[in-house]
Amino acid sequence: MFFDYNNLVENLRVKLIALFHKYYLPRWMVFIFDGFTILITFYIAYLLRFNFEVNDFSFLIAFHQGIIVTCTYAFFSLIFRSFSGLIRHTTIIDIGYVMVFTGCSMALLLILSIISRNYYWNPVLIVPYSIILIHYVLITLILIFVRITIKTIYQIVTVSYIKKKKIFIYGAGAMGVIVKRVVQSDVKGDLEIAGFFDRKKDLHGRKINGIPVYSPENLNSKFIKKKGIESLIFAIKKIIPTEKSEIIKRALDLGMEVLDVPNVDTWLNGQFQVRQLQKVKLTELLGREPIELNMERIGQGLKNKVILVTGAAGSIGSEIVRQLTRFPVKHLVLMDQAETPMFHLENEIRGLKKSFQQNFILADITNLDKLESIFQEFHPEIVFHAAAYKHVPMMENNPHEAVRVNVGGTHNITALSIKFNVSKFVMISTDKAVNPTNIMGASKRICEMIVQLKAQQNANTTQFVVTRFGNVLGSNGSVIPIFTKQIEEGGPITVTHPEITRYFMTIPEACQLVLEAGFMGKGDEIFVFDMGKPVKIDDLARQMIRLSGLVPDEDIKIEYSGLRPGEKMFEELLADKENSIPTHHPKIMIAKVNKIENKAMLMQIQTLISNIYTFSKEEVVSWIKDLVPEYKAEKNAESPEGSDKRKLKINSILKRTIKNI
Numbered sequence: 001m002f003f004d005y006n007n008l009v010e011n012l013r014v015k016l017i018a019l020f021h022k023y024y025l026p027r028w029m030v031f032i033f034d035g036f037t038i039l040i041t042f043y044i045a046y047l048l049r050f051n052f053e054v055n056d057f058s059f060l061i062a063f064h065q066g067i068i069v070t071c072t073y074a075f076f077s078l079i080f081r082s083f084s085g086l087i088r089h090t091t092i093i094d095i096g097y098v099m100v101f102t103g104c105s106m107a108l109l110l111i112l113s114i115i116s117r118n119y120y121w122n123p124v125l126i127v128p129y130s131i132i133l134i135h136y137v138l139i140t141l142i143l144i145f146v147r148i149t150i151k152t153i154y155q156i157v158t159v160s161y162i163k164k165k166k167i168f169i170y171g172a173g174a175m176g177v178i179v180k181r182v183v184q185s186d187v188k189g190d191l192e193i194a195g196f197f198d199r200k201k202d203l204h205g206r207k208i209n210g211i212p213v214y215s216p217e218n219l220n221s222k223f224i225k226k227k228g229i230e231s232l233i234f235a236i237k238k239i240i241p242t243e244k245s246e247i248i249k250r251a252l253d254l255g256m257e258v259l260d261v262p263n264v265d266t267w268l269n270g271q272f273q274v275r276q277l278q279k280v281k282l283t284e285l286l287g288r289e290p291i292e293l294n295m296e297r298i299g300q301g302l303k304n305k306v307i308l309v310t311g312a313a314g315s316i317g318s319e320i321v322r323q324l325t326r327f328p329v330k331h332l333v334l335m336d337q338a339e340t341p342m343f344h345l346e347n348e349i350r351g352l353k354k355s356f357q358q359n360f361i362l363a364d365i366t367n368l369d370k371l372e373s374i375f376q377e378f379h380p381e382i383v384f385h386a387a388a389y390k391h392v393p394m395m396e397n398n399p400h401e402a403v404r405v406n407v408g409g410t411h412n413i414t415a416l417s418i419k420f421n422v423s424k425f426v427m428i429s430t431d432k433a434v435n436p437t438n439i440m441g442a443s444k445r446i447c448e449m450i451v452q453l454k455a456q457q458n459a460n461t462t463q464f465v466v467t468r469f470g471n472v473l474g475s476n477g478s479v480i481p482i483f484t485k486q487i488e489e490g491g492p493i494t495v496t497h498p499e500i501t502r503y504f505m506t507i508p509e510a511c512q513l514v515l516e517a518g519f520m521g522k523g524d525e526i527f528v529f530d531m532g533k534p535v536k537i538d539d540l541a542r543q544m545i546r547l548s549g550l551v552p553d554e555d556i557k558i559e560y561s562g563l564r565p566g567e568k569m570f571e572e573l574l575a576d577k578e579n580s581i582p583t584h585h586p587k588i589m590i591a592k593v594n595k596i597e598n599k600a601m602l603m604q605i606q607t608l609i610s611n612i613y614t615f616s617k618e619e620v621v622s623w624i625k626d627l628v629p630e631y632k633a634e635k636n637a638e639s640p641e642g643s644d645k646r647k648l649k650i651n652s653i654l655k656r657t658i659k660n661i
Contacts, residue, residue, distance in 0.1 A: 027083055027084055030083040031074075031077065031078075031083040034073075034074075034077060034082070034083055034143060035070055035073070035074050035077075037139065037142060037143065037146075038069065038070050038073045038074075038139055039066050039067075039069075039070045041135055041138045041139045041142060042065070042066045042069050042070070042131075042135050042139075043062065043066055044138065045131050045134040045135035045138055046062050046131055048134055049128065049130050049131050049134060061123060061124055064124045065124060065127050068124070068125070068127075069105075069109060069127065069132075069135065072105050072108055072109055073101070073102065073105040073139070075105075076101040076102075076104045076105045076108075077101050079101070079104075080097045080100055080101040080104075081097070082094070082097040082098050082100075082101045082143075090147040090148065090150070090151045091185050094147065095144055095147070095148075098140065098143050098144055098147070099140060099144075102136055102139055102140045102143070103136070103140075105136075106132055106133070106135075106136040109127060109132050110129065110132055112125060112127075113125070113126055113127045113128075113129065113132065164191065164192035165191055165192065165230045165231060166192050166193075166194040166227065166228050166229050166230055166231075167183075167191050167192065167193055167194065167229065167230065167231040167232065167233055168193075168194055168195050168196065168197055168214075168227075168229050168231075168232050168233070169193060169195075169196050169197070169232075169233050169235050170196075170197045170198075170216070170232055170233065170234050170235060170236060170247065171196070171197075171198060171234065171235040171236030171239075172196040172197075172198035172200070172203055172208055172213050173198075173235075173236060175235040175236060175237065175261060176196060176198075176208075176235040176236065177208065177209070178235070179233060179235040179261055180193055180196075180208070180209065180211060191231070193211055194227050194228070194229055195211055195212045195213065195214055195227070196208060196211060196212070196213040196214065197213075197214055197215070197216045197218070197219065197232075198213050198214075198215075198216075199215075199216060201215070216247065219232075219247070219250055219251065219254070220254075221254055224254050224256065229256065230256060230257060231256060231257040231258070231259060232247075232251045232256050232257070232258050232259070233259045233260070233261065233277065234247075234248075234258070234259070234260045234261060234280065235261050237263075241284075241286075244284060245284060245285055245286065248280055248284055248285060249285065249543065252543060252546040252547065253546075255546075255551070257279070257549055258279065258280045258547070259277045259278065259279060259280070260277070260278055260279070260280045260281075260284075261276075261277065262276050262278060279547060280547065282473060282480065282543070282544060282547065283473055283506045285540075285543055286473075286504060286505075286506070286532060286535075294516060294519075294585075297519050297520075298327065298515050298516065298519050299327050299328065301382075301424075301518075301519040302324065302327040302328065302329050302382070302519075303327070303328050303329070304328065304329070304330040305329055305330055305331075305381045305382050306330055306331040306333065306378055306379060306380050306381050306382075307324060307329055307331070307332055307333065307380060307381070307382045307383075307384065308333045308335065308374070308375075308378065308380035308382070308383045308384070309321055309324070309332070309333070309334050309335065309383075309384045309386065310335050310336070310365055310383070310384070310385050310386055310387035310409075310413060311335075311336055311365075311385070311386035311387030311388065311428075312334035312335055312336045312342070312345060312360075312386070313334075313336035313338050313341035313342045313344070313345045314336065314338075314341070314386060314387070315472065315507055316386045316428055316472065316507065316510065316511060316514075317336065317384070317386035317387070318341075318345055319507045319508055319510075319511040320384050320386060320511045320514060320515070321334060321345065321349065322508075322511075323508070323511050323512060323515055324515075325349065325352055325354055325356075328356075329356050330356055330357065331356060331357040331358075331359070331378065332349075332356060332357070332358050332359070333359045333361065333374065333378045333380055334346075334349075334358070334359065334360050334361065335361045335362075335363050335365075335374065335387075336362070336363075336387065337362060337363060337364045337365075337387075339362060342360055342362060345360065346358075346360045359378065361374060364409075365387045365405065365408075365409030365410075365412060365413060366404055366405055366408050366409050366412065368412050368416075371412050371413065371416055372416060375416045375419070375420045376420075379420060380420070380422055381422060381423050381424075382422065382423060382424045382425075382426075382518075383413065383417050383422050383424070383425045383426070384426050384428070384514070384518070385410065385413050385425065385426065385427045385428065386428045387405075387409055388405065388406045388409070388410075388428070388444065388447075389401060389402055389405050389406055389440065389443075390430070390440060391440070392432070392438045392439075392440045392441075392564070393564050393565070395438065395439040395440035395443065396438055396439050396440075396564075396565045399439045399617055399620040399621055399624070400612050400613060400615075400617070400620055402439045402440055402443040403443060403446075403608075403609065403612055403620060403624070404609065404612055406440075406443040406444060406446075406447055407443055407446050407447060407450070407605065407609060408609040408612075410427065410447040410450050410451070411450055411602075411605060411606060411609060413425075414450055414451060414454045414464070415454075417454075417462050417464075418454060418457070418459070418460050418461075418462055421461060421462070422462050423461075423462065423463065424462065424463045424465065424518065424519075424521075425451070425462050425463065425464045425465065426465045426466075426467060426514065426517075426518040426521075427447065427448070427451050427464075427465070427466045427467070428467055428514065429444050429447065429448055429466050429467060429468040429469075429526070430444050430468065430469070430470070431468060431469065431470040431503060431528075431531075432444060433445040433447075433448055433468065434468075435630050435632070436628060436630070436631045436632070437631075437632050437633075438565070439621070439624065441631075442624045442625075442628045442631040443624070445628050445630075445631070446605065446624070446627055446628060448466050448468075448526060449596055449601065449627070449628075450602065450605065451464045451466050452464070452466075452524060452526075452593070452595075452596055453596055453601060453602050454602075455523050455524035456524065456595075456596075462523075463521060463522060463523035464523055464524060465517065465518055465521035465523065465525055465527065466525070466526040466527065467513070467514045467517050467518070467526075467527045467529070468526055468527065468528045468529070468591065469503075469505060469510050469513070469528070469529040469531060470502060470503030470504065470505065470529075470531045471502050471503060471504050471505070472504070472505050472506065472507045472510050473504055473505070473506050473507065479502075479537060479540070479541075480544075482494075483540075483541055483544050484544070486556075487544060487545060487548050487550070487556055490556070491555075491556035491557050491558075492556065492557040492558060492559045493541045493544075493545070493556060493557070493558050493559070494559050494560075494561050495537050495538050495541055495558055495559070495560055495561070496537070496560065496561055496562060496563050496564060497537075497560060497562065497563055497569065498538045498560055499536070499538075499569065500536070500537050500538070500563070500569050500570075501534040501535060501536050501537065501569070501570050502534060502535060502537060503531035503532070503534050503535070504531070504532075504535050505529065505531055505532075510529070513529050513585075513587060513588060516585055516588060517529075517585075517588050520583060520584075520585065520588065525590050525591075526590070526591040526593055527583075527588055527589070527590055527591070528580060528588075528589050528590075528591050529587055529588060529589075530586065530587040530588070530589070534570065538558065541558055542558070579591075579592045580592065601627070604627075605627070608623060621633055
């Protein structure tokens with residue numbers, strides 16, 4: 001009968017794999033095995049020393065000495081825990097523990113033997129030096145050999161079933177070497193290191209522990225295809241953000257997966273593990289330099305202050321709150337009308353266990369009586385006004401609510417800030433307020449005008465500051481979470497236009513600049529932020545698909561739906577008639593806006609807010625157009641006859657209001 005050797009080997013391998021996956025030696029069993037091996041090896045050392053002549057030594061003394069030696073080795077094994085690691089995953093560190101505990105045991109036995117000889121102690125304690133040394137060499141080699149053998153068998157029977165993914169490590173410094181060592185020691189992993197990329201020219205063409213180092217210039221389709229590289233791991237922290245962004249984009253365009261090593265302070269028990277590798281964040285694609293804050297000035301401005309944050313549970317508001325918790329504030333009064341987000345914010349902030357007082361209040365900024373009771377109770381010294389409706393399409397269909405909440409809420413908060421002598425008021429505005437083409441942007445421009453008018457009042461002592469910036473990555477309802485959800489659902493991703501662009505910042509970056517600008521301002525300023533280069537939304541969608549490990553237009557389709565009502569192709573940070581003045585912070589500028597001369601505007605705004613639901617949708621849009629001449633409404637235009645009727649209605653209401661006053 002023909003003997004099928006290959007089939008036998010395959011069956012044996014399968015059984016060994018099942019055995020390895022199902023069982024592993026408990027630590028106590030490894031400890032007992034090591035102890036038994038130490039004892040047997042000691043008697044072998046005795047036999048080797050006396051050339052297997054058993055009559056040349058006392059077996060009884062050798063027996064008792066074997067017990068002493070075993071106990072000594074067991075003691076140091078417990079101290080260094082040389083038995084605690086899984087033998088199948090033995091590393092250099094585990095081998096080191098074996099050598100240390102056997103070395104310490106040998107040293108103690110030699111010292112004990114020397115002392116016993118000099119002081120004529122019991123002969124049992126006098127172990128011949130040669131036997132101690134022979135035993136040390138034997139037991140060290142045997143324990144290491146057993147561990148390496150088991151690991152090798154495990155690798156042979158299991159690794160062949162794992163298809164390795166070839167990776168390159170960007171950065172051949174200390175961090176890169178750590179990543180290399182950890183990846184190579186992960187026998188269950190599917191990563192195989194094919195080389196390093198590093199900017200240092202003196203490393204190019206050399207090898208680090210057998211791994212070649214290449215220039216980043218080799219990151220091209222020809223090289224990647226030749227080497228069969230599938231992933232790139234960033235193992236370098238000191239790199240210019242713009243450079244890192246370019247490398248990430250290049251790798252993604254080549255169809256590679258890009259991974260990042262987390263910060264050292266997040267490593268498990270101070271040690272990096274392969275499972276901690278994470279996909280690069282979308283924010284890395286912006287290539288933004290880290291913000292440098294004047295922490296001393298901000299800290300002095302916030303020290304022992306009572307601070308009110310409206311819209312505290314929103315994307316921007318909640319990050320402002322997180323930034324504020326870094327400073328020695330006295331009391332945070334956090335207000336929002338959204339119950340569930342406020343619940344989560346309260347749990348987060350209370351979990352920080354900070355010493356300042358905290359109050360979480362459910363309130364609507366359009367409810368003047370409620371707001372006044374809050375100001376009356378807490379007397380805030382600083383107000384960050386982040387509450388607003390912000391979704392462009394929703395506000396296009398609901399202009400009454402845009403006016404009621406955005407304009408009316410700002411009017412209420414500013415009025416109470418003056419009444420209760422708030423020292424500083426910081427309003428969060430948007431680039432959509434510049435030459436607005438939608439209701440939301442126009443309503444925020446009116447809010448800016450309200451703040452400007454309040455700042456110019458003679459009796460005012462509050463420093464009113466406006467901060468204006470663009471889109472923030474990951475905010476509620478922004479394109480990022482929408483695209484993420486569409487990718488998770490298998491597509492398609494909906495982009496309004498292939499050429500549409502937007503400015504983007506990260507939420508922490510925007511809120512840090514809000515704090516910096518807030519305490520830079522002296523009152524009646526509109527600060528605009530350096531948003532970097534505008535980003536094509538189409539490019540952003542494609543990069544997000546690649547970050548998910550998919551291929552644009554193949555795995556996930558991109559569909560163009562056309563611009564929505566009120567949506568711009570390009571956003572602006574300054575209006576046509578505005579210029580900017582630089583400040584000491586390179587990312588913050590002051591917009592030179594025209595001074596508002598219409599002192600009666602506040603009365604008109606207040607009156608129309610109070611009677612907002614007496615106007616039709618078209619009348620509200622036309623009224624906004626009157627207040628913001630640069631607003632370019634694309635629909636809901638009012639006829640000349642309707643405009644005349646609306647003006648008569650407004651004048652009638654104004655006269656009645658003034659008469660009642």
